[in-house]
Amino acid sequence: MSLTVVGSVAFDALETPFGKRDRVLGGAATHFGLSASFFTEVNAVGVVGGDFTDAEWDVFRRHHINTDDIEVVPDGKTFFWSGRYDYDMNTAQTLDTQLTVFATFAPKISKNSKKAPVVFLANIQPTLQLGVRKQCENAEFVAMDTMNYWISSVKDELLETVKAVDCIIINDAEARQLTDEPNIHKAAKAIMDLGLRAVVIKRGEYGATLFTPTSFFSTPAYPLESVFDPTGAGDTFAGGFMGYIAAQKDINDDTLRRACVYGSVMASFNVEKFGTERVDELDYPEINQRFKDFKRMTHFDDIPFERAVTA
Numbered sequence: 441m442s443l444t445v446v447g448s449v450a451f452d453a454l455e456t457p458f459g460k461r462d463r464v465l466g467g468a469a470t471h472f473g474l475s476a477s478f479f480t481e482v483n484a485v486g487v488v489g490g491d492f493t494d495a496e497w498d499v500f501r502r503h504h505i506n507t508d509d510i511e512v513v514p515d516g517k518t519f520f521w522s523g524r525y526d527y528d529m530n531t532a533q534t535l536d537t538q539l540t541v542f543a544t545f546a547p548k549i550s551k552n553s554k555k556a557p558v559v560f561l562a563n564i565q566p567t568l569q570l571g572v573r574k575q576c577e578n579a580e581f582v583a584m585d586t587m588n589y590w591i592s593s594v595k596d597e598l599l600e601t602v603k604a605v606d607c608i609i610i611n612d613a614e615a616r617q618l619t620d621e622p623n624i625h626k627a628a629k630a631i632m633d634l635g636l637r638a639v640v641i642k643r644g645e646y647g648a649t650l651f652t653p654t655s656f657f658s659t660p661a662y663p664l665e666s667v668f669d670p671t672g673a674g675d676t677f678a679g680g681f682m683g684y685i686a687a688q689k690d691i692n693d694d695t696l697r698r699a700c701v702y703g704s705v706m707a708s709f710n711v712e713k714f715g716t717e718r719v720d721e722l723d724y725p726e727i728n729q730r731f732k733d734f735k736r737m738t739h740f741d742d743i744p745f746e747r748a749v750t751a
């Protein structure tokens with residue numbers, strides 16, 4: 441099944457304890473699309489300025505991502521985000537956000553993108569997300585992301601969007617803020633009660649947890665000794681998760697669990713280098729080896745234990 445993603449395409453300036461980059465390709469739709477492209481056909485919907493060069497388009501081309509619905513505003517500038525991470529790599533400190541062409545972004549979705557059975561609404565204004573959801577009326581599985589800014593500024597609109605999707609993929613702080621519920625299990629249940637099939641809560645270096653109405657599944661993050669740049673890890677997780685789902689005939693608890701592991705696998709590669717560098721150069725043997733590593737890392741034998749007490 442093909443997949444459509446709507447979201448930001450950006451230039452990022454990044455600073456981590458391990459280095460600095462002044463301008464790399466970024467954006468939620470970019471990180472998501474690259475990751476998902478290893479599993480299925482991806483249509484990206486977004487907007488860029490005239491400063492977007494062949495070098496950036498080549499990244500999309502190399503991964504056979506359909507960019508027909510990425511609008512180009514020739515006299516505009518591409519969305520720019522600058523962030524810094526200190527030793528706590530779970531939290532980005534935003535230094536600068538220049539919305540530029542993204543400020544007036546009105547997603548234009550072609551017939552081809554509308555036809556995709558699987559859709560991901562990356563972090564954009566919730567009413568825009570809802571508009572896209574409604575246009576993709578035949579989609580079988582739609583998931584969304586959001587961020588603290590939308591939860592605090594337009595919560596009611598956001599809740600209307602949540603009610604229209606099948607799955608939400610957010611981090612733990614966002615789940616708590618959205619539901620005013622400090623306990624993550626209760627928060628996930630409150631979101632699920634809005635009518636969702638799945639809630640995925642990302643917990644940075646501690647992994648991700650999947651809730652469905654009848655089950656619970658948790659994966660750790662891959663134990664890496666060198667995390668260079670966590671930017672885009674959440675979107676790369678979502679790309680692996682949704683890409684894998686789009687490649688399945690049936691979406692059930694087992695597929696959702698494996699999707700969660702593929703999401704974690706892809707995110708673990710993304711953080712090994714800056715921006716999109718690592719996922720851009722990935723190959724299937726590496727992906728499949730890491731998938732196996734996750735299985736080994738979390739497997740244990742179900743052997744009951746009873747202490748033998750002698751009188």
Ligand code: AMP
Nearest residue numbers: 448450466467468521671672673674675
């Ligand atoms: P993540 O680290 O997965 O949350 O995503 C980081 C990506 O989101 C970066 O590449 C940024 O370009 C992009 N980004 C940052 N702020 C925003 C925003 N306000 N709206 C949309 N995308 C953003």
